[in-house]
Amino acid sequence: MNIDQKTYDLINSYLSGELQGRKLDAFKAELKTNKNLREKLELQKAIIAGIEDVRLNELKNFIKDNISKKQNTKRPIIKTGLTIAASIGLILVVFFSIKSLINNDNDSSYSSDYQDSLKSNEKTKASENQKIYQATTNTPTYPKNSIDTQLLAIAPPPDIELSDEEITELNKELAEDEIIETIDNEIADELEPDSESYDEIQDTLMTQKKSIDYSLAGIQPTRNDSLVEMDQLIATAFKSVRSFSNVEATDSLEIVSNEINPETTSIQVERSREKKSKKFTKENSTIKLEYWNSVVGFNGYKYDGYTLQLFGIDQNEIIHLLSLDNRLYLKKNKQIFSIEKSSSAKRFTAVTNSILLKILHE
Amino acid sequence: MFVIGKISDELIVEKIKSGDEKILVYLYKEYHSLIKSFILKNGGDEDIIDDIVQDTVISLWRNVQKPKFLLQAKLSTYTLAIAKNKWFKELKKRNRFRRVDVTHTKSMKASNTTINLDHSIIVQIVQEMDETCRKLLSYFYFDGFNNKTIAERLNFANTNTVKSKKYQCFKKLQSTVLENYQKDDFI
Numbered sequence A: 001m002n003i004d005q006k007t008y009d010l011i012n013s014y015l016s017g018e019l020q021g022r023k024l025d026a027f028k029a030e031l032k033t034n035k036n037l038r039e040k041l042e043l044q045k046a047i048i049a050g051i052e053d054v055r056l057n058e059l060k061n062f063i064k065d066n067i068s069k070k071q072n073t074k075r076p077i078i079k080t081g082l083t084i085a086a087s088i089g090l091i092l093v094v095f096f097s098i099k100s101l102i103n104n105d106n107d108s109s110y111s112s113d114y115q116d117s118l119k120s121n122e123k124t125k126a127s128e129n130q131k132i133y134q135a136t137t138n139t140p141t142y143p144k145n146s147i148d149t150q151l152l153a154i155a156p157p158p159d160i161e162l163s164d165e166e167i168t169e170l171n172k173e174l175a176e177d178e179i180i181e182t183i184d185n186e187i188a189d190e191l192e193p194d195s196e197s198y199d200e201i202q203d204t205l206m207t208q209k210k211s212i213d214y215s216l217a218g219i220q221p222t223r224n225d226s227l228v229e230m231d232q233l234i235a236t237a238f239k240s241v242r243s244f245s246n247v248e249a250t251d252s253l254e255i256v257s258n259e260i261n262p263e264t265t266s267i268q269v270e271r272s273r274e275k276k277s278k279k280f281t282k283e284n285s286t287i288k289l290e291y292w293n294s295v296v297g298f299n300g301y302k303y304d305g306y307t308l309q310l311f312g313i314d315q316n317e318i319i320h321l322l323s324l325d326n327r328l329y330l331k332k333n334k335q336i337f338s339i340e341k342s343s344s345a346k347r348f349t350a351v352t353n354s355i356l357l358k359i360l361h362e
Numbered sequence B: 001m002f003v004i005g006k007i008s009d010e011l012i013v014e015k016i017k018s019g020d021e022k023i024l025v026y027l028y029k030e031y032h033s034l035i036k037s038f039i040l041k042n043g044g045d046e047d048i049i050d051d052i053v054q055d056t057v058i059s060l061w062r063n064v065q066k067p068k069f070l071l072q073a074k075l076s077t078y079t080l081a082i083a084k085n086k087w088f089k090e091l092k093k094r095n096r097f098r099r100v101d102v103t104h105t106k107s108m109k110a111s112n113t114t115i116n117l118d119h120s121i122i123v124q125i126v127q128e129m130d131e132t133c134r135k136l137l138s139y140f141y142f143d144g145f146n147n148k149t150i151a152e153r154l155n156f157a158n159t160n161t162v163k164s165k166k167y168q169c170f171k172k173l174q175s176t177v178l179e180n181y182q183k184d185d186f187i
Helices: A005-016 A021-033 A035-104 A107-123 A128-138 A149-153 A164-176 A178-190 A195-216 A354-361 B009-017 B022-041 B046-065 B075-094 B119-128 B131-143 B147-153 B159-179
Strands: A232-243 A254-257 A268-270 A283-293 A300-303 A307-311 A319-324 A327-332 A335-339 B107-109 B116-118
Touching: A005 A021, A005 A035, A005 B159, A021 A035, A035 B022, A035 B046, A035 B116, A035 B119, A035 B131, A035 B159, A300 A335, A319 A354, A335 A354, B009 B022, B009 B046, B009 B075, B022 B046, B022 B075, B046 B075, B046 B131, B116 B119, B119 B131, B119 B159, B131 B147, B131 B159, B147 B159
Parallel strands: A232 A319, A283 A307
Antiparallel strands: A232 A283, A254 A268, A300 A307, A319 A327, A327 A335
16 A cells, blocks of 8 residues: 555645645545545544654653753752751851850950950059959959869969069069059059958959960960969069178168069069168179969079079068179078079078178178 | 743744744743633642643644634633633543544544554554654644744755655655554455
8 A cells, every 4th residue: 555645745635624625526526436545545644643642742741841850950949948048057056156155265365355454444544443343353263162173183284384484574574564553552442351352352363463474475374273283473572682791781672562462563662771781892783582482382492593582481571682702692580591593493501601601690 | 941021922923833842831831820720610620730731732832833823812812712622622521422533533443444553553653763754744744834844943955855755754654554454454
């Protein structure tokens, strides 16, 4: 059953409705008489129906696929959006959690903040009493009855151990720093020195002083309850050393005030009196004296050629520094001790040489 | 196809005539709610909606390709009219008021012939035929593209090529169909 192109086109025209008029009548008449043409027409209709069915399914699948693709692409977008939103929320929560922790831990900014407040106080002295008090009271101190035992266990921490030179320099600077004196005096005026509040203020000021010390030395301060077991500087003074040959030098300095905070550098050194003997020849030099309270009850000294650190000697005791043949001696209560340069602390060694004692006692 | 806002009826018709199949997706989405609303108000259910919308859009596609097509109303009104006919036809099926549609009879037996052709076999043969031929015959018989459009879509040199190629493809398909039937099927 081969079909020629003319018949094929004629059947197509008939099926599509393009065949009209006489041609249509002629074709219908031919169909009635020509069985072969009828078979060809039926076969062609059947094949066209198959072609249409295939194409219909093809287009339906095309629509379905594109609709489902767009629906599928929306879901990931929504999911991605939700994921991003959840991530941002989580990051924010973590961020603020960390931020609050950082803010609570004032150790890093503690000294600088307080130093800033001190500087502002220096500039506006008239109205800073309130501020100083606030700064004092807002400072995170650790009362003795709430000491962190874990921190005590590690005391003294290595990062707060100051070398002797650092302590010396710090105290030089602090001694010259009038801000501290201002704080001491103003707080002393501001607060009633009743027993409890007085102790609290002292503790607070001690804490602040340490913080300032560390900040000046560029050392990161640590929590002050870890400093409990450190040696404490009680007072600082400058004392003249009299060379002693045929001369007796009894120049003395008396430490007068250290009433509120003996550890601070607000040591008002007052040259109260000077006794000068007619026998002395000349005043050699001045040595810085530091009175330290040893936590282990150590009695002795440490001398680096410039600063004499005394342990176990009350700052109110009258002492004399004597020099003989470039050697330094400390006289206290008619006892004379030799002072030697050393990088480590030494115990007081009394001079026993009678000739030497005689010269020095003269 | 990225569509922002609505496409005008004229542009839709133009795209259909040019054979841009992506417009079918737009039409499906555009008229889905309209057709759905009509079907649900007229005793329909959710299950049949997608099929009716698909058939409606494809019918619109085919109607626009007809030479006599003239859009005298809004395209939405025209499309809804198609959907109504589809739905009423479906309702008649459900009510068993069926009429035999000769052109879509799955198992077709001509009254005056003894040819008994299995529609599924023909469909399978069409699906397996050469792609260019399948497209060419599909564009001509189903989509109703004119020879010029077919030539453009299939990169043929001219319309005469389309005519000759169309005949060759159909002849080949017919031969394949006949080979799958016994000679006894034909008198």
